[in-house]
Amino acid sequence: MEVQLGGRRVHLRVESNKPRKLKYNLIAAREQGHHTLVTFGGAYSNHLRATALAGRLHGFQTVGIVRGEERLPLNPVLRFATEQGMTLTYVDRETYRGKLIPAGLPPHYLIPEGGSNELAVRGCAELGEELGSAFDVVCVPAGTGGTLAGLAAGLRHGRAIGFAVLKDAGWLRDAVATLQQRTYGEVRGNWSIETRFHFGGYAKTPPALLTFVDKFEAQHGLRLDPIYTGKMMSGLETLLHHGTFPQHERICAVITG
Ligand SMILES: Cc1ncc(COP(=O)(O)O)c(C=O)c1O
Structure with a gap:
């Protein structure tokens, strides 16, 4: 699905990150007899x-x-x-x-909060591998950072941008790097984190965010969740308005909700 956002064409990959995070954890749980x-x-x-x-x-x-x-x-x-x-x-x-x-x-088999561990990173890397070299910029919302860590590691080309949904998310860069280190023994891929579009913090829904979500639905028939994907898309629109990405770059946003 493609949408016009901030005067540019943006490809949407509509797909929950949850099955990706859980896949190898469930396999490990079964293999360990849990x-x-x-x-x-x-x-x-x-x-x-x-x-x-x-x-x-x-x-x-x-x-x-x-x-x-x-x-x-x-x-x-x-x-x-x-x-x-x-x-x-x-x-x-x-x-x-x-x-x-x-x-x-x-x-029991323990899955951490948010589901983000090394096996979740490996699962999310498969999304990056599937996107391959189709895009120059791939955007994803970031809470614990596991999805970004995997996605960025799997991409064959371009860069991933995580849009932090929590306030004061300066720690998130280390969290993503640590997850990649634990998974691969190194920090991988080309990725960065945008910390300016948290809209006041987790689960905060100020009028500007809700207005954006309503406007996006009216224009594109897709209801974004305000906690994750609404913040990312609003943030991306702002970046596009500011001419952050060169005109030739192909942009994708992963709609994880
Ligand atoms: C819809 C949605 N998008 C994005 C995320 C962020 O994923 P992560 O915690 O891996 O950064 C979550 C949380 O898991 C989520 O529920």
């Missing part, structure tokens, strides 16, 4: 939802360790997770920060 997946997330975590679904589809029990107190009725994300069979365990914010596994869980 029947249960355990992971962490906030109450609105797409990753919890995706792990619950993948667990059900591939025959794993799933446990989600959720930050904060239980709030009833469950929000749509947690309700979906429980409908897939996920058991939810709530921990206070302090405990959550330490990523301690609550006592009493069965033997």
